[in-house]
Amino acid sequence: MRTLQVDLGERSYPIYIGGGLLAKAGSYFEDHQLSKKSPVLIVTDDHVAPLYLKQVEESLENSGYRTVSKVVKAGEKSKSLGVFEAVMTTAIEGGLDRRSVVVALGGGVVGDLAGFVAASYMRGVTFVQMPTTILAHDSSVGGKVAVNHHLAKNMIGAFHQPEMVLYDVETLQSLPEREVRAGLAEMVKHGLIWDAEFADWCRDHTSKLLALDADTLVYGLTKGCSIKAQVVSDDERELGLRAILNLGHTLGHALEAIGGYGEFLHGEAISIGMAAAALIAVNRGADRSLYEETVALLSGFGLPTVMPKHLDEEQIIGAMMHDKKFKEQKLVFILPLSIGKVEIVSDVTVEEVRRAIRDLKEEEQHV
Amino acid sequence: MRTLQVDLGERSYPIYIGGGLLAKAGSYFEDHQLSKKSPVLIVTDDHVAPLYLKQVEESLENSGYRTVSKVVKAGEKSKSLGVFEAVMTTAIEGGLDRRSVVVALGGGVVGDLAGFVAASYMRGVTFVQMPTTILAHDSSVGGKVAVNHHLAKNMIGAFHQPEMVLYDVETLQSLPEREVRAGLAEMVKHGLIWDAEFADWCRDHTSKLLALDADTLVYGLTKGCSIKAQVVSDDERELGLRAILNLGHTLGHALEAIGGYGEFLHGEAISIGMAAAALIAVNRGADRSLYEETVALLSGFGLPTVMPKHLDEEQIIGAMMHDKKFKEQKLVFILPLSIGKVEIVSDVTVEEVRRAIRDLKEEEQHV
Known part of the structure; x- marks a missing residue:
């Protein structure tokens, strides 16, 4: 314990x-x-x-x-x-x-x-x-x-x-297997935003985590909780730093909303959101390997990283506009800088998001 | 200002x-x-x-x-x-x-x-x-x-x-006249719980207050707010002292609830509640003048101080049991000690409340 x-x-x-x-x-x-x-x-x-x-x-x-x-x-x-x-x-x-x-x-x-x-x-x-x-x-x-x-x-x-x-x-x-995978998405996220070593550990322990090995789980959950606790302690009321916890969530919440909270589990939706954030970062000049490593890590857990083709772009954008992270008419996005490091970007344009949505419809899901 | x-x-x-x-x-x-x-x-x-x-x-x-x-x-x-x-x-x-x-x-x-x-x-x-x-x-x-x-x-x-x-x-x-009277009930309450001098001032300025004289109102409202502010500053989360603000409210809320929030204005309901609290205090040994002075002060503002006969005792008691002030199976009541001073009493029995309800049905409304 x-x-x-x-x-x-x-x-x-x-x-x-x-x-x-x-x-x-x-x-x-x-x-x-x-x-x-x-x-x-x-x-x-x-x-x-x-x-x-x-x-x-x-x-x-x-x-x-x-x-x-x-x-x-x-x-x-x-x-x-x-x-x-x-x-x-x-x-x-x-x-x-x-x-x-x-x-x-x-x-x-x-x-x-x-x-x-x-x-x-x-x-x-x-x-x-x-x-x-x-x-x-x-x-x-x-x-x-x-x-x-x-x-x-x-x-x-x-x-x-x-x-x-x-x-x-x-x-x-x-837990059903699908929920195990979806749940691990937030654990992986904690590695992606804060701790490259923990992201590596998640990749190296993918199969043990999916097999629900007790010691591996206790370590991973404690580490995930402790990263979140560090971020939250610094910013209890979500005025600044805490926003980094929202990596993948702006788009993820929109996907959940238009799916009527039924099509995607939360972890699945933010997995696609994290892939999209990496792609936007790449489109802004980051090395493409950032996107590829992110997708490889998430896919390893059997998480979705492509945008289902039947989802309507306008609906997704519309749902994002209602999100709390749409602050003072600007779209606030958390974008990766490298594995384990993110930045809060407040000038992402709707056009950049549209491009990422379209590009992610063309990608193939790795399994 | x-x-x-x-x-x-x-x-x-x-x-x-x-x-x-x-x-x-x-x-x-x-x-x-x-x-x-x-x-x-x-x-x-x-x-x-x-x-x-x-x-x-x-x-x-x-x-x-x-x-x-x-x-x-x-x-x-x-x-x-x-x-x-x-x-x-x-x-x-x-x-x-x-x-x-x-x-x-x-x-x-x-x-x-x-x-x-x-x-x-x-x-x-x-x-x-x-x-x-x-x-x-x-x-x-x-x-x-x-x-x-x-x-x-x-x-x-x-x-x-x-x-x-x-x-x-x-x-x-x-404001309609009835709402003016009902509103002044809380002002009077601030005198009754905290400040005998202010209670006297309310009595002496009853007609000016009812006539909505601007300077009198600004003084009375500022004083009322400041009494409440003192109490609240000492106890923001209502753990102790703040409870005294509930003089008349345990019974008052019950009256509002069974009237479907339509029969009584809030100030009218707590006016009856304050009369009842004074009566319970008298029944516990306080001098009867405490009840009489309370009733005279409230009646001066045209506020009700008797229990309407058509109200069902069981319904009133039942509604009180749901009140937040019903703490750990005991009935918490605010009872007056004298004009301007109250105590928090946690051992008021249901029987005492029933007696006050019955007695207040027999009283005559002063106007």
Whole structure:
């Protein structure tokens, strides 16, 4: 078991990463002196609930906590205001008060949804994350929580840091292969933006990571979380540096939006976005090897790096215009300088993006 | 014009109170160096819009700001997640970005609604309040913003401090008499919880306040805001002292809820709540004059102090159980010790509340 401390002053918190942690949830709650007088709300989805909900409920109840649970449908569509309201109803009917804890047991969707419930229920209660996906190693650091508006993703949310993150890597064994690959996309991203050595390590350990080897996973997730934690500690409210975490996301979010949050998994969409960012950088003068190495690394994990031909260019551009990174009428893009190093560029033109979209439609997917 | 500084460290902000301030909104925005590149969203209601919206839009536009406006229906029903989502739609379609400002032009409902939009749009943008009611002198201090859940009031919200408050007392001249009276209930409350001298001043200036005499209003509002600012500065996140601001609110919110947020204005409901709190204190041993003086002061403003006979006791108690002040299964009540002094009491029994409700049904309304 590794413990990583996310350093945010009085909002600092630990991430515990290891095996068998869900069964010990109750003791972790006690260690953190969370109130036993107030009900705990566990938010999870219908994929995760049959596997782990009972275990968490029992662990908490054995330590003397009362729990209420809300199971939402798995998938991005649950990050809606409608589902948010339904979770609030469960919280109110369950008698949650200001000292209650809201637990997110699941992946990024559940984390974002339950996190925004925790941020806004009675103007904010304690939040505990129990990620059950690889992708969630990313969303469990940084305190960004949100639901989607039908016009744009993550538009309604808050910065709300958890009290702790309990990351039980045993839960990752039950992930479908496609989600494993997509989840590793954010891990690779952390190498690409910050740490060439870690990017190399990801390339060298591709098959062990895909095989969910426990020690390799614990190392990779801890490293990924720690890179994100460094960036976030420097810039909690996303005023500057933190933007580099958005490598691949401007285009990625647009692809998710026009696919109705169904066609692409988040990791797949940002994989295409990272390929596009590398291509834009090359079109601006970087060496073509930057694009080729990026694509080779992502393809190694079975991630998509080409633009599906049926996607409409106008729709993609339209969706990007609604993105939060479209700041004061300029398109803010994160572009790679080399593997492990990126820059924030605020003068990318729509025409450059269009060119990258078109070029990526002509590329062939490596597998 | 008076300026009151609300002292909250890096979240400190000024409240400007005086006449003709809306027409100068643009200069205040410039003084506060708010971005001219990002659209400003003005949220208001259909009572206020015909009177003041154009004036604010023009002032901002003359200073070079682009504005988009959203007019919601007047009344507490607009503090719903549905209306919240509609305001978000306007914000997104209007192209608001992270440096945009959300303005609340109106009373407490608009302030709470627009404030929660500002708190959660893109995880938080700048918020400016332009109160147009007396009641809003209360909600414009403290950063508490929220919408209602159908099961309970103010259940979904945030702490989000404004950048500034522009309090143009000329707007108060257009208030219906009933709203003037109800608004003054919170002013009186600030005297009752904190400052016997100010409570006396309120009693001595009842008719001037009801007649909306400008100098009297500016003094009373500044004093009311400053009492609230003192309490809030000591306890921004409502962990202790701040609870005293809830005098009359536990019962008051229940009355509003069971009246479907239509029968009582907020000030009317808390007026009955303050009478009930005084009665509970008397039933616990305080001198009966405490109750009589409280009732005389409130009645002087034409505020209700008896419990309407048609209200069902069980319904009132049921609604109170959902209130945020129902903490860890105990009923937290603010009870007066004397005029100008209150205590936070956490062992009030449901039976004591029932008795006060019944007794207040038997009292006669003084007018």
